Amino acid sequence: MFLSYLKIAWKVLLRRKFFTLTSLVGISFTLMILLVGVALYDRAAGAYAPEQYPDRLLFGSYMQLKMPGNGEMKVRPSYWLINQHLRKLGPGVQVGISAEVQAVAAYVGGRKLALALKPTDGGFWQVLQFRFLAGRPYSERQARSGEAVAVISARTARQYFGAGQPAVGQVLEANEKRYRVVGVVADVPTMRFHAYADLWTPYEPSALERQPEVPFGESELLLLAPSTAAVPDMRAALRRAVAAIPMDGDSRIAFLPSTLGESVADRLLARYNWTSKPVQLFRVLSGGAVALLLLLPALNLISMNVSRMRERASEIGIRKAFGATAGTLAGQFVVETLVLTLLGGLLGLVLAAALLRGLSNGYLAAYGHFQPSLVVFGWALAATLVFGLLSGAYPAWRMARLSAVEALKHARA
Amino acid sequence: MTNLFASATDSPQPAAAPVAGPGRAVLQLTGIEKVYQTRTIETVALNHVNLTIHQGEFVSVMGPSGCGKSTLLSIMGLLDEPTSGTLELDGRPVQSYSDKELARLRNHKIGFVFQSYHLINDLSVLDNVELPLLYRAGVGGKERRQRAYAALEKVGLGARTGHFPSQLSGGQRQRVAIARALAGEPEIILADEPTGNLDSVMGEEIMDLLLTLNREQGTTIVMVTHDEQQALKTQRLIRFFDGSQVS
Amino acid sequence: MIRHLLKLIWRRKAANGLLALELLLTFLVLFGLGCLVAVVGLALRQPPGFSYEQVWTLRLATNNDTLPQEPTLLRLQRQLGQQPGVEVVSLAMYSTPFSEYIMNSTATVAGQPPLIVAEVETDDQFAALLEMPLLEGRWFDRRDEAAGLPPIIINREMREAFFGNRPALGQRIRLQHALNENEKAEGRVVGVVGSYRPGGELGPPQPVVFRRRVPPADGTRMFAYTLLVKVKPGTGAALEQQLVRIVTAITKTWTVSATPLSDSRALALQTSLAPLLAVGIISAFLLLNVALGLFGMLWQAISQRRDEIGLRRALGATATDIGRQFVVETLVLTTLALLPGLFIAAQFPLLGVLGVSTHVYLLGMLLALVVLYVFTLLCTLQPSWLAARIQPAVALREE
């Protein structure tokens, strides 16, 4: 029975070429765009090293500073503030501090090598799981004393010391300062902005950030909970610790810790002064985009199915007049939709894989390797199936309700 | 086929119709042939037809089903081109008209009543009847509605102007189709079995309507019919068989 | 004729309604895209008010240096200026081209409401180095050292906001730091420059005020300084290394990062164009779907309405009439779909939600309208041509 449905469906799809083409293009492009979009987002916020456990991580990049009479301000904490007041946040919680990357220059044989340098403390290496290719991170003691040591990325090692040359133990000179390389880590894509750098070093001992009683600077707090379940406790502990910071006058500060995903949204939109709540805006925008991307092809499917039914009204009338039940007719419709959706879905997956491969090798090479996520594919396919069935179900329902006489009359006045 | 008028005199003249005498030739068909080529067979729908329709004439065409009556009408109505032969309208060969001029002629000169009505389902009865006037420059919306309404009154459907074709019976649809042909006040009406779906009383009324039109406004009418009685009321009867005129 | 077509559209509202909804949604997205394009386009039409070629920014972080900074700075400027390959050096605080460090002040002029302005504190070389056009008066020079009231230079936007057509030169302006009430200054306008926009071509036009930097009292320490260095064409990494070396040698503990202004500009452009690209991709996808929907509807309509087309031809419509009917039908449908869209779009300028000028919204609407109409027109041409070619006799015979 099902097989004969399938055979008829196949024939119908071949005969109605335009309908088939439109549906296939609509479904496959929708899936492709969704898959590519999610792959990009996943590269920025998914569970990859160094952020191996995104659901145990929290980032405190901004604080809300309320000063009576002066309103609110968004400021970044200083190394000193975090180091002094926020080190102890409960058992098993790892605390790290890092600053925004700075552009520094190294010069190799008369050529400039632009490097991104990220000052960090020692805890940074515990919170984030970098993949070390050689050597190891510097210790908290080394970081505290501001020793001139550095961890560098594989690319930096290659460009500065030459391919295949040992880097650990060597000296790298950047911005006229000589760093002893203690470790080499796998490259981090720029999208992973919490971790990304070419060169990681301890904070300079003289850095303004480290001076006592300087609460604001350019740093961020990185937290790793011992387990996902411990994250709420960690948040609460952070809130208590922040509340305990003595402030002058009536000023008040509050930390706004965000998850990895939220911080990505924040980062994407923070450059544009559109809103003070970038995370919400990001959710609305991406939700709207996904809804539109799903809705339009669905509308096309529905309208085509509706007019297809109008067109076939007389055929349906005749079939009914000669004894076909509504069930058999609707069943045929559903099988057609299923076949179409699955075909479109496969096509979309292939397109997405091809596009991502092209992007990884070309335009987005610096951002790491991209792959369509099979989980997302599954969900998107399920969504299109639901849409397809809904779009087919309404006309099928109308068709089933249509009496033979009505259908015949409708067909030609 | 030399004396067309002679063949018409075979049929008795209806008393009601005054003999207007043959006016100038409106439609002149010479050696018209229509061949339909399909994959399996070749159908000769019209086989070398010579025919002249004079101004003010009321001609009826009879013949068995499939003998080419509808084909003849659509060629006379400038809808279809003959495979060979010439058709002259008002003394000028139709081939010499451009597509645009043909459309204008169809709109102004000719009114068509189709065998299968051909009403637009999505338009109301009134809108359907207005259709020919819609393609005529210089006819305002108000005048269009008035004339369409008047035509519907004539066929007895003044009360159904807001209906849609699917809400009408077969005979009512037929009458709407006739009203549509009347609305444009054409010089020639080509009617393909206009009374085919009507009961005899209604058929009589429509026939009277056409006769009056022919008599009072001098409209030239060519009508296909299967009804001998009706055919006898017209000035001339042409019989067809297998694509050829037999009388 | 339009009424006639409206009736037809209304009767086929099931299919038309869905398509109209698609058109409406697409219009709204295109409106967003149009607004973004309008913002960028309007900004790009105006020069940024400075030239970025061959200029490097040296950002100096003093790292809590305890020595007096002023002598170090003087030495540094002199040394850098003497380098072969360096043309001019200028010291500036805040709001330099493409800088993230913007200082906002509240400016007041007698009899005018206060205005938030960006403030640049700089020296006599700044304007020449950046090739800024001078519209009135002059740039800072040595004469200003003896001036009673400190000299102030304003940009065109500020001049328009404060003085309109009235003379600006010689007027007094009071400045107060936007956050710190204790930092106050007063000055007299000595010059007006073009519309200097620190954000570059894509930065918003904004009022800017320039103050002449006076060496602060001894012991005043700053966190950072910005030096702009104009170099000769053809100099590259070697000179950059040399400059960094000089800074390190003279300052000992300061850290420095050198960035060519052209790099900062490329980054700023990228930032501004990214949302355009994202919305553009989505719009393209939506338009593709609209095209599929339109083609689908028209082709289906034409195959379903063959006898209607034949009939119309029989009743005197020309082929052109038929083609036009389909085109006009689609355009009418598009218009119907756009009316609520325009209504929604009009709420933005009316409510002023995003603080963008009405100009931008109008341009955005216009762009969206043009794109959508042209697009639907293009999609209609082929099906309409198909419809126009239908032979009446053939079409009327088909059941």
Ligand SMILES: Nc1ncnc2c1ncn2[C@@H]1O[C@H](COP(=O)(O)OP(=O)(O)OP(=O)(O)O)[C@@H](O)[C@H]1O
């Ligand atoms: N498009 C076509 N292709 C092939 N054959 C055709 C076509 N149109 C008409 N014919 C053939 O031409 C012949 C004449 O058809 P026509 O419709 O003129 O008959 P008719 O005299 O009007 O018949 P009826 O009284 O049943 O309406 C028929 O045999 C028909 O099969």
Ligand SMILES: [Mg+2]
């Ligand atoms: Mg016939």
